Amino acid sequence: MHPSLGRLDLHPLRDELYNELHSRPFQVLSSPARVTHIALLTTPGRRREQFRHLQHLHRLLGFEAPVHEVGCYEKDFGTLRIRREMHLEFASYTFTSQADPDADPFTSTGITHLPKGWLEQLQGTVVAAFHLDVQQVAGGPDVDLARVRPWFEDLRLVGSSPQEGAARIWGTFRLHSDGFGRFMILNHHMSDSQLGRLTQRVMEIETYRLMALLALPLARDISPRLADMDQTLADITQALADNADVDEPAILARLTDIAARIEAFRARSTFRFTATRAYHQLVLSRLAALREDELSGHLTLTEFMTRRLTPAVETCQSVGERLEDLSRRVDRASEMMRTRVELAIQNQNRELLSSMDRRSKIQLMMQHTVEGLSVVAISYYLIGLLKLGLDAAHDNGWAFNKSLVLGIAIPVVLGGVFLGVRRIHHRFLRMARHQ
Structure with missing residues (x-):
């Protein structure tokens, strides 16, 4: 008989810590299936609106609505399964429906069975929206590339064979004519649990990739302004190094203006750049979990991300480091200017004291x-x-x-x-x- 914990002092978060690792279980997915994944930037106010909108969907479909909001919610409505996950700055919705094995891919999607008009009223700013078509090809030949390409509107494909050939993944990482991205997973001999994990990793890779890239436009906007401030600071520092006769109060005012602008840029970018590094690490960890094999003539998902995403992330990191370096240099230049101003004030005070001493002697x-x-x-x-x-x-x-x-x-x-x-x-x- 095990001893009871009733008399011990238990941490108030003990149950929550145990449940955290099980808060977002992997999906179980059977093929063929149609999946649509949507990620929306959200705020606390919008989250409450989204939850009320989710409750409204239950009533539209004739099911009892949930009362309390949770980090990960999943519900099977028969022909439609909905999964909602809450993250730090975005919410993701995954809509899954079983597909006719004889139907062409992407003719119907995971959102086909949603009540009309419900999706259009969903609160939030869409960042990621893409369809996944999951097909079963176990025991038969691989789907010919000539057949796959038209389903992606003849765009350049990126593909790989994860899990030692247990499946094939095709995608373009581009938007198609319907405004959604597209992926195709060809299942050879994966179980429903393995297929669910593979599908979820693909969705996370695409979502985190786009979330990581949110910082790139900001980095491109800040970079030329930093170049101007860098040149101004270099001119000021050179003038100080040459012991030029400069207007110390005016230069100190310019340095203060540069420092204020840098702090404004840091306030705008620090969180975004930090989030980009975190999302990039998540993308890399999900890619490593795929254990990809190369498909002849095509970039794998890992190669594509390494060549396209990693430079963008490094650009954001470079701009962030440049901001920090410029801030430190401005502080040093400001300190030098304050030292020069203080020395000038001390010289003025010494001359004033000498003058006062002469006047005191005359007065004496x-x-x-x-x-x-x-x-x-x-x-x-x-x-x-x-x-x-x-x-x-x-x-x-x-x-x-x-x-x-x-x-x-x-x-x-x-x-x-x-x-x-x-x-x-x-x-x-x-x-x-x-x-």
């Missing part, structure tokens, strides 16, 4: 002159007051020589006033030094 000399005059003035008034006192004392009967006393008092008063002013002056100097 003037102060000494004023002090000398103030000693004379104060002494003059004090002697005047002393003369009034002597006159009053003499008039009241005091016998003394007023002129002699007044003459003796003049140098005494001058010396006393001079010493008092000097003492006050030194006192203020001591206070300034202490502060």
